[in-house]
Amino acid sequence: MLWYEKNSFTVERPENDIFIRFDHPMTKEHYISFAAIITFDGMMIKKLYPEQEPEVRFPFFGKGKIFYFCNRDGLFELDP
Numbered sequence: 001m002l003w004y005e006k007n008s009f010t011v012e013r014p015e016n017d018i019f020i021r022f023d024h025p026m027t028k029e030h031y032i033s034f035a036a037i038i039t040f041d042g043m044m045i046k047k048l049y050p051e052q053e054p055e056v057r058f059p060f061f062g063k064g065k066i067f068y069f070c071n072r073d074g075l076f077e078l079d080p
């Protein structure tokens, strides 16, 4: 965790993907604007938008770290 906010989340592994659901608002004023997975040799970013579900699905392409950015509270690392 990079800042003070602690968000909870769930992680599932459907098929060969990583599915993350955040317990976080997705209002026009306060939302997650992107999530990213970073491995030793690659990175993938998924953009999220206000009023959509607070969830993201990445294809699994190696172990790495997952980060997400809240428009109000800043950058977080998913803390497994």
Ligand SMILES: [Fe+2]
Residues within 6 Å of the ligand: 005, 024, 030, 031, 070, 071, 072, 073
């Ligand atoms: Fe937030």
